[in-house]
Amino acid sequence: MSNRISRNFRNIFLTLIAICGNVCLPAPAFSQSDIGIEFKDKGQIVKTLTLSELATAFPAVSLKIFEIHEKKDHIYKAYPARALFDKTFGKEWKKAEEIVFISMDGYQASIPVTKFLSHDAYFAFAHDDDSPFTMTNILQNNEVVQLGPLYLIWDNMKSKVLLQDGASDMPYQVKSIELTTFATRFPNLSPPAKASAEAQLGFLHFRKYCMACHMINGEGGGKAPELNYPTSVVEYIKPKYLTRWIENPSSIRHNTLMPGLAQEIPNRAKVTKEIIEYLKAMSTTKRSPKRQDIH
Ligand code: HEC
Structure with a gap:
């Protein structure tokens, strides 16, 4: 009997050491030192x-x-x-x-x-x-x-x-x-070759300011909604409101987690317009995300 109790105590003690080995470290909010x-x-x-x-x-x-x-x-x-x-x-x-x-x-x-x-x-x-x-x-x-x-x-x-x-x-x-x-990583994000110069510029802006969060045809970040497939945002959001989504999202949706296009960006209105031209061009080239190997 006493043996069993002491064994139990020993187990509890070892468990505590094990827990503290991972969790009771002082620095990070949760232990990230072991994440590869x-x-x-x-x-x-x-x-x-x-x-x-x-x-x-x-x-x-x-x-x-x-x-x-x-x-x-x-x-x-x-x-x-x-x-x-x-x-x-x-x-x-x-x-x-x-x-x-x-x-x-x-x-x-x-x-x-x-x-x-x-x-x-x-x-x-x-x-x-x-x-x-x-x-x-x-x-x-x-x-x-x-x-x-x-x-x-x-x-x-x-x-x-x-x-x-x-x-x-x-x-x-x-x-x-x-x-x-x-x-090779994002084959379905590029606009069609016949797309306008404005749309091609918009593609470069989209790469820089949008794709980290959003996907087009299943490619890009997974933090925010897909913008092109199966229905493009240019099809269901009126142009005036699409501009506002990009420049001032919280004027559309209260407490949205989307940041507006940075104020510091030179020619911000032109950049917005070109991004919308890119989105329009992509709405003519929809591809099913299922075919993509995103990770
Ligand atoms: C830091 C992440 C992030 C970045 C960068 C970002 N967005 Fe968003 N976006 C979001 C999130 C999150 C939502 C969903 C917002 C919500 O529902 O409140 C969203 C929503 C949208 C919507 C509305 C979609 C819908 O169907 O309701 C559009 C359009 C949009 N973003 C376009 C863009 C464009 C264009 C850019 C680049 C200029 C961009 N976003 C950059 C996170 C981001």
Whole structure:
């Protein structure tokens, strides 16, 4: 009898140690140190690294940026992106065309490699003051969002170009990083060859400002509704309201989580118009998402 009790005590004790090993750590809101971040090259996984493995492989820096999601300066602890790519993919990553970042909430940012060659990007993994790694996203109806495991930030304090880009190239909750080419990864997002010059420009804007959240023909981010299949937004939303959805979504739907097209973007009205031309062109080329291999 006494033996059984002590065995039970021992089991409870071991269970507590096991629970505390995972949960009772002081830093993050939930333990993210064991999440494996996948590095892929054209669909193949070349490496999987946990945050603790990253910590032993890279020296971290403290970086002050203008935090576009909060519209104020902020300091993060981060790893330089180019050094991280060199180590995980080898120097050849520079010859890739596009890098796709997949987030835990379905956001899918596709960023040209050239941007990483001409600007300094970093992967933040903590606030400088080690407070819980979350943020109040004022672009998203003040939602409190988890930032880890990795958050892509840019050394933007002295760069007008980066500040004008808005927050679309700043994915948080990044769990997968993939080298690819745009045309092979997203074959059904391109407008038909006969589409107008305006629609072609709109396609470039859509890639930059919309596709991280939205899909067209099943391709793009999974954080927001598909916009083209089976019925395009240009078919069921009046043009005037479509413009408002893009520029000022909360004037259409109260508490919407969609951020408006950033105020900082030069020629914002023209950009909106071109995006709508792109959406019109796509409404003539619908493809069933079922055929796509999104992940
Ligand atoms: C950060 C994510 C995000 C980005 C970036 C974003 N959207 Fe949205 N969008 C949403 C969400 C979420 C909804 C659903 C909103 C709701 O129901 O309140 C939405 C809704 C819409 C709708 C209405 C669809 C419907 O059927 O009701 C349109 C149109 C739209 N977005 C177009 C765009 C365009 C064009 C862009 C690029 C300029 C864009 N969005 C960028 C998240 C985003």
